[in-house]
Amino acid sequence: QKEVEQNSGPLSVPEGAIASLNCTYSDRGSQSFFWYRQYSGKSPELIMFIYSNGDKEDGRFTAQLNKASQYVSLLIRDSQPSDSATYLCAVSGGKLIFGQGTELSVKP
Amino acid sequence: GAVVSQHPSWVICKSGTSVKIECRSLDFQATTMFWYRQFPKQSLMLMATSNEGSKATYEQGVEKDKFLINHASLTLSTLTVTSAHPEDSSFYICSARAGSEQPQHFGDGTRLSIL
Numbered sequence: 001q002k003e004v005e006q007n008s009g010p011l012s013v014p015e016g017a018i019a020s021l022n023c024t025y026s027d028r029g030s031q032s033f034f035w036y037r038q039y040s041g042k043s044p045e046l047i048m049f050i051y052s053n054g055d056k057e058d059g060r061f062t063a064q065l066n067k068a069s070q071y072v073s074l075l076i077r078d079s080q081p082s083d084s085a086t087y088l089c090a091v092s093g094g095k096l097i098f099g100q101g102t103e104l105s106v107k108p
Numbered sequence: 109g110a111v112v113s114q115h116p117s118w119v120i121c122k123s124g125t126s127v128k129i130e131c132r133s134l135d136f137q138a139t140t141m142f143w144y145r146q147f148p149k150q151s152l153m154l155m156a157t158s159n160e161g162s163k164a165t166y167e168q169g170v171e172k173d174k175f176l177i178n179h180a181s182l183t184l185s186t187l188t189v190t191s192a193h194p195e196d197s198s199f200y201i202c203s204a205r206a207g208s209e210q211p212q213h214f215g216d217g218t219r220l221s222i223l
Contacts, residue, residue, distance in 0.1 A: 032209040043201045043217040
């Protein structure tokens with residue numbers, strides 16, 4: 001059974017701080033990793049995807065992948081109240097295997 | 109880019125009605141489309157995987173005769189909830205991807221309420 005684990009949170013950070021979201025996965029053969037943001041009552045929105053070890057940056061977002069440790073993370077710099085949402089880590093294995101999501105709350 | 113359009117956004121109908129939901133990839137060809145449902149405060153649940161021109165693959169516990177999926181072209185998949193009942197009320201979301209390791213892009217979802 002392929003599994004993706006995330007801290008369920010809620011994770012609360014002050015506005016302007018760095019939010020760090022973590023995810024581990026069980027299938028060592030996984031090749032593709034995704035972060036989605038889901039606002040309450042809305043569908044998921046793709047934030048980042050990463051295929052290779054290391055860091056990938058896009059604006060305020062940085063995805064980090066360490067395949068040896070089977071670990072992927074998402075850093076959000078200069079967090080804003082509008083970043084408050086549930087963040088879903090997903091690993092591709094034919095179909096997406098989702099973590100349970102981490103609820104992030106950014107306090108003004 | 110990578111826009112997925114889903115219609116309708118909201119459906120309210122009487123028990124016993126069949127409801128069709130459309131999912132279109134607007135700016136890319138989707139080799140595979142997926143259908144999910146999500147209950148409040150719960151995780152996404154994959155219902156079925158649909159490849160263009162092939163029969164859909166349903167997840168365990170999902171009734172294929174209840175949830176009819178058609179993927180007639182590389183840009184369109186439909187989900188028909190047949191003879192819907194109140195327990196079918198949920199948030200239905202489609203997604204599409206261009207290739208096996210490509211990201212899935214989600215539609216805005218359809219909120220279905222069966223009275």
